[in-house]
């Protein structure tokens with residue numbers, strides 16, 4: 001990982017921050033790119049104190065805007081000279097922890113608003129494609145690079161909606177916008193992997209699931225019943241798999257989907 005240049009989109013969020021700090025601790029040079037500027041300055045202070053300002057770059061990025069994607073790639077090259085790994089991590093995700101559940105539109109599928117579907121497709125699907133296009137232009141010029149797409153178990157299987165039934169007369173649902181926009185990630189990964197296989201660019205996907213983050217007891221109990229391992233994932237448990245993919249240890253992998261789901265999709 002030493003001096004590998006890694007750009008992470010959605011880097012100020014839960015998974016983005018976890019892996020960015022882990023990569024920095026392992027000697028990588030990290031571009032943390034996100035559209036949420038409110039968290040930038042506190043993160044800058046923390047990372048400067050822990051890793052020094054020469055090892056990271058905080059870049060404002062909206063992956064739905066082509067100019068912004070192009071700027072982020074250019075900023076990486078300007079500061080670090082190249083881009084070795086792009087991690088497409090930014091997404092809109094309806095999360096059922098104590099902070100986010102109230103914001104989720106509770107509509108059943110037959111009434112789910114098309115505007116919300118379009119918004120998620122714009123970020124999770126179109127934004128991921130745009131960012132990948134600009135990264136590939138740079139990686140082609142370098143003759144090497146690796147794209148890692150962050151998928152979801154809901155890229156592979158349907159949600160078991162009983163996970164979101166908390167016995168309080170208001171059945172919640174994992175909405176269709178997330179499933180529709182994330183389902184494309186595995187096949188997009190295979191598309192990019194095979195398109196560029198002879199040109200030095202690899203592409204793989206990783207499937208996290210159920211990262212523990214201030215969930216309430218009802219959710220934890222439902223999750224434990226449906227999970228073969230019987231628990232949610234601690235964020236630190238993603239560091240090994242992400243490091244494996246981002247490093248040369250995965251050099252013979254392309255077009256693969258690495259599942260870190262506690263067995264969720266195994267039954």
Ligand SMILES: NC(=O)c1ccc[n+]([C@@H]2O[C@H](COP(=O)([O-])OP(=O)(O)OC[C@H]3O[C@@H](n4cnc5c(N)ncnc54)[C@H](O)[C@@H]3O)[C@@H](O)[C@H]2O)c1
Nearest residue numbers: 010012013014015035036062063089090091152208210211
């Ligand atoms: N947390 C989980 O349990 C879980 C499980 C499976 C998959 N995932 C996937 O992992 C990834 C990260 O999830 P997370 O839990 O860290 O989410 P998060 O909401 O904590 O972080 C996502 C980040 O993306 C940023 N973002 C959103 N739209 C953007 C845009 N247009 N341009 C740039 N940045 C944008 C947000 O500002 C936020 O900081 C997502 O792709 C998600 O689908 C998460």
